[in-house]
Amino acid sequence: MRRVPVSRCPRLLGDWRAGGGSLAERLADAMEKAVRDGRLPLGAQIPAERLLAGELGLARGTVAAGYRILRARQLIVTRTGSGSTVRVPPQLRDRLSPWASDRGEAGRNGAPLDLTVAEPAALLDELLQAVREATETLPAALLADTPGYNRASALHTGIADLYSAQGLATDSGHLLLTSGADAALSLISAAYLRPNSRVVLDSPTYPGALALFRGAGARLVSQPLTPTGWDMPALNDTLATIRPSLTYLVADFHNPTGLADGGGRPHRTPPPAARPRHPGGLRRNHAGPRPARGPHAAGPGRGTRR
DSSP states (O other): OOBOOGGGHHHHHOSTTOSSSOHHHHHHHHHHHHHHTTSSOTTOEEOOHHHHHHHHTOOHHHHHHHHHHHHHTTSEEEETTTEEEEOOOGGGTSOSSOHHHHTTOTTSTTOOOOTTOOOOOOOHHHHHHHHHHHHHHHHHHHSOSSTTOOSOOHHHHHHHHHHHHTTOOOOGGGOOOOSSHHHHHHHHHHHHOOTTOEEEEEESOOHHHHHHHHHTTOEEEEEEEETTEEOHHHHHHHHHHHOOSEEEEEEESOTTTOOOOGGGOOSOOOOGGGSOSSOEEEEEOOOSSOOSSSOOOOBTTBOOOO
């Protein structure tokens, strides 16, 4: 069973003390958010109450109360002698695609199940609230701070700050934001690919990327994923042998497998020997605590590219 190191919890939870409610409620809310966006993986064992209390500077009773809230929300299950593990609430286990598209019948009573979609049902109230919040912050996120557009928008700055907080030093000038995945990949393909260029990519991977690279006449070299992410020695060998023109890796919240690691660091960043000397197409879907300015720019499987 996978264990979440207690030393990683402050980073996982972000600024969890902000907001209203008791400390226990705020702790539970932060942990619930981490579960829902994948930073606390399903089936992972979370730290014992005593250990988490010591790491966060809390009374053990506060953590115990937070865990009781999570159990009531059916987000963790606790077994005597085995600790507490992350689980999926029952209302999210009923179906694998939105109610609006299949009326909850996919895979039941002989109805077809679309295996190209790995999308859990959304909780409608939370989804509507997220849409309202995004709508309110969208103008400030998209518009530059000055009439002359000589400075980065809040969205650029927020994404750069998020990358930097995750350990990848980024300036807003490093970012080119596009309207979606296909637009970004089209630009990358036009810039770096020629007929018969080699592209190393995850297998499986985003179908839109396969179509665009094939349309550019590239030769695709698949790098199979393991149940826990990249096989780093195999990836290292492939890059050294193939020397591709482009490498396309989905670094977090992988599409279509959903692979994600705690702390906003799904899989592992390739070691120096595996980092290509050619242009990289590392794709990062935004996760983790919300940037101080601007909304998240993407959701699972469709993200701003770097």
